[in-house]
Amino acid sequence: MPAEHDLITTPVTAGLLRGALDVERTEHGLLPHRLPAWARAQNTDPQLAMAESQSSGIRLALRTRATVVELDTLRTKREYVGAPPRPDGLYDLLVDGRLTGQGSVTGGNTVTVDMTAGTAELRPGPVGTVRFTGLPDSLKTVEIWLPHNERTEVVALRTDAPVDPAPADGRRVWLHHGSSISHGSDAASPTSIWPALAASLAGVELTNLGLAGSALLDPFTARTLRDAPADLISVKIGINLVNADVMRLRAFTPAVHGFLDTIREGHPDTPLLVVSPILCPMHEDTPGPSVPDFSGIAAGRLRFAALGDPAERASGKLTLNVIRDELARIVRRRAADDPNLHYLDGRDLYGEADAAEFPLPDDLHPDAATHRRIGERFAELAFADGGAFGERGASDA
Template sequence: MTIDKGNLITTFISREFLRGALELEQTERGLMPHRLPARARAQCTDPQLAMAESQPSGVRLVFRTQATYIELDVLPTRYAYAGVPPRPPGVYDLLVDGSLLHQSSATGGDTVTIDMASGAVSKQSGSLSTLRFTGLPSHEKKVEIWLPHNEITELVALRANAHFDAIADEGQKVWLHHGSSISHGSNGDSPTSIWPALAASLGNVELVNLGFGGGALLDPFTARTIRDTPADMISLKIGINLVNTDLMRLRAFAPAVHGFLDTIREGHPNVPLLVISPLYCPIHEDTPGPGALDLNALAAGKVAFRATGDPAERKAGKLTLTVIRDELRRIVQQRAANDRHLRYLDGLTLYGQQDFADLPLPDQLHPDGPAHLRIGKRFAELAFGGGGLLSAE
């Protein structure tokens, strides 16, 4: 396909073309979408959270156009870990009228390398990358470009051989979901096939994904962010990060959950609110954290995790997934007496012991692509539509 680059129209990338991001930061090189606002980011110096919230899981460019050719200049930032096999580059999904038409990955970009043994961090700068989407249908259409769920992305320029128009409210309900790396999309194949994105598509709802790898820790600033973000339905997947970071004991856990829910209810008093307990994860079902890399697997060139706690420590209040499921069920039952829009979903319904036997966790912690699809389909069936867990009925 021959394109006259002189006839391409450059479109200013503004908030009206982006969905799923809570804030845009103007950098020296472009625009960086954030999934936590600056006031929340200022309250936590954890580099893991800073990385996770900057990775645009669920963020997409959305517009109407007759363009048959689109260029997007981006500058990715990828993270690598010394001694760990590099992950494949992030994927951009382009959808036309809801159907996946193209997938692409960026080259170049910056690389941050972390030595987990010494804590040393180094950064190598790279060039921007131009993604080209060709052969699009010539009629006026809705185009979505979903950014990689696992790769920090600075948006530099957007060009095409036709004008773009922002799309006004399409009447879809907004589903805000908060969770851990599984909700973030870890080990998923592409941004539209991670389980929250798939569930949103099946449920015909607008996704705001606040799934943060390693960052679902009942932080008050996250609760305030959810409180202040417009949403028609909210779900919270709580548990695994509290175990694998060994962050708190049972005495602190229950009040923290209550406080998290109280804050959300300040801004969303009557919105359907679903609490989801952890999915099945054998290493942490009855063994506390902290979690750690399995060095034997690493020596064999594989990434896997293990639990380093002692099951006997449960008596001292250390958390396991089994303990958390029981406690979340109790808390929701207690609160539901005065909150008829609060519901509970056992995470084992989405991915349980039999699912692990069928679709095991490749690294003992995160589901792979086929498991994401199974979880997303199950969640959509349970949550959306008349009488679903996230319906207002």
């Protein structure tokens, strides 16, 4: 093998990436996206633009004998005025499916956000390098999972042995859409977000369309799900509709039907699981919007509060309980003609007993331990024999 100072540079192409639905050539390298260009062109929301460009679920997948792997990337990291620095995004290295290393890069761009003023300032920075050594000297599949909470432009890949794209291994592709909880907010690393954990336990390939703050039944998201390859599909609907306070029950019901109709245009018989919100006590019976509480931000504590009035439910304002009841009704009605459509109550993933054991640190997002609980539960419930994605799921609908 070449010496470490004489590493082989392999051009980074879309064929080395998994979990991305589009790639963009930038002046630095390859920027993976989780929404295609035509969908991005229809979006006007900076929050969604940020979320879809972050690399949740995206990884390089290589077949190689290399014992040394270096990856140059340009990250874009976010900081918040008045808050302690956020931890660097992590890269998870898997060898034949096992986590064997973690690292991060320095440098990169920084976006400083002033949440009180509603402003953001970009400070450019240099490319950084993450390096992994000591890999086994044998032919193997190497995956490098990119940080789930940072925008990552992949600049260069160097190894001490040739690499090829990892071949498809026949595993089913699971396409999932949800909110920041599915995106991985407050998870420890990219392979420990709950969808990645569930995919690993179930032995499926994940494409993650968890979009922080942006699971809002957007038609372009439905068309993206319609067009993306998938053997299994799940959509987790609810929390963003409440905390953004974007619609009432009159609009919600037809929007859900339209969202599901669009997915079915491209995947008429694919197992499709509708998941309602996990427990979030502040919004169970109180409508949104939810807003950040900055009083503890200097000490690194950001919390959220619900501003709605429970009495407004009578005029159609959405709460999590209202959404769960309506989603269950919609799926029950549609399943009479669609035996591959299923419903899962999110409180079966994280309910009252779980909240007593693992309370939501900011009253909205799960921590690392809770991501593990949710991932394990989802694997147990959805992928079990007779579950939505299990061997007899379709026939038992």
